[in-house]
Amino acid sequence: MFDFSVVTNWVHGWLMSLMPEGLAILVECILIGLGVLVLYAVIAMMMIFMERKVCGAFQCRLGPNRVGPWGVFQLFADVIKMLIKEVIAIRHSDRFLYNLAPYVVILGSVLAFACIPFNKGVEVLDFNVGVFFFMAASSIGIVGILLAGWSSNNKYSLIGAMRSGAQMISYELSVGLSILTIVVLTDTMQFSEIVERQADGWFIFKGHIPALIAFIIYLIAGNAEVNRGPFDLPEAESELTAGYHTEYSGMHFGLFYVAEFVNLFIVSSIAATVFLGGWMPLHVPGWDGFNQVMDYIPGFIWFFAKAFFVVWLLMWIKWTFPRLRIDQILHLEWKILVPIGLANLLLMTVCVVFGWHF
Amino acid sequence: MNFTLLVVMVLTAIVLVAAALTIARLVSPRSFNPQKAEAYECGIPTRGGSWMQFKVGYYLFAILFLMFDVETVFLFPWAAVVQDLGVAGLVNVAFFLFILILGLAYAWRKGALEWK
DSSP: OOOTHHHHHHHHHHHHHHSOHHHHHHHHHHHHHHHHHHHHHHHHHHHHHHHHHHHHHHTTSOOSOSSSGGGTTHHHHHHHHHHTSOOOOOTTSOHHHHHHHHHHHHHHHHHHHTTOOOBTTBOSOOOTTHHHHHHHHHTHHHHHHHHHHHHTTOHHHHHHHHHHHHHHHHHHHHHHHHHHHHHHHHSOOOHHHHHHTTTTSOHHHHSHHHHHHHHHHHHHHHHHHTTOGGGOGGGOHHHHTTGGGTTOOHHHHHHHHHHHHHHHHHHHHHHHHHTSOTTOOOOOTTOHHHHHHHHTSOHHHHHHHHHHHHHHHHHHHHTTSOOOOHHHHHHIIIIIIHHHHHHHHHHHHHHHHHTOOO | OOHHHHHHHHHHHHHHHHHHHHHHHHHSOOOOOTTTTSOOSTTSOOOSOSOSOOOOTTHHHHHHHHHHHHHHHHHHHHHHHHHHHTHHHHHHHHHHHHHHHHHHHHHHHTTTTSOO
16 A cells, blocks of 8 residues: 555655754744645545536436536536625624634534545554544534624525524534444544455445444534535525525625535545544455455545545435425434434444354 | 644645635626625515524424534544443443433423434
């Protein structure tokens, strides 16, 4: 397996030979920040393009196809359009909170984004409580959404933000419980360790039945937590115009939009990391030749293939099912997913403690 | 644990938003019109503000969420060591979950999970 820490160590050594230690670390921090910034923006643009194309395919349309081959320059056109729209400040809003909200939303999204292990040695925040930190970081976004809804002084925004808050905090529980199931299996909370433990088979295969149930719960709850798919009623355009970002225009709105798409990618890549092995190639115990061949494919290709597969799955769900009502959403979470999640956690614990395999 | 990188990531997020908004402010057109600054509401002037007493129909869910989220916080350290604890860990947490599920059952029976 290609270990990216070779590259980072080489860069570190090279910078240390050029300049004093403090300056070298400063330059490294700036490089890491710029790298994350560029990756974040590129993934957001790719996601927006993919959404358009996949949506087109599911609705038997072509999607964007005029600007460049297969419409690939559409993504640049989208960014330029977003940039040259006027940023309107509305009169009766709470100006400070109104301007603060995009910062909070992007902050939660970037912190969660930094937890993802893209390859062996490519994870910015590799804490030993990684899963826990990820849960905490991804819930910062809710505060931003509530701020946006409240500060706009608009009834649509307020109702949208309240719905969004209720939905996101509810489904965060199921996300937590399903990841907890895997933490019980691995006895570690570090994402890089979780990936390493899947060297002899991904958890979806070797995690028995509880891992499979947890994966399905995670997909449903993750989809609801990013306000997408059949759970997108915080921004149900037929009832609430645009939900919590009704009053935001131009780039202000663009930031919410970008955060939403990157959050979809984050949810998918955590699903890929925790259940589908992250950057770990497909290994079958005993098939040494097969495993050797699979190791030739670099880890980041495995990671992005799995992450975009899950993204595609969630887009498929989004464009297939009609939108739910708020009481149906809360019913699904509290009366179905939470009890199943708790029972599943106990089942996994029993499996782990008694060493059962089925 | 590398907290320097955490600070770097927070700064990255702030720089991302600030840079995007600055570029947008520089290249986007500016035109003043009093109509533009009004709150959006189907075209007619807004009646009253929206900072009023608002029935948050979901506060019961928020309270339940608080209970279960704290439970998840307690379960994370347990989950990391359950393989060492063995059967004792399983029995303890089963009791813990039993009490919590009683709470959920009570809320369910009382109708707190119905959206009103």
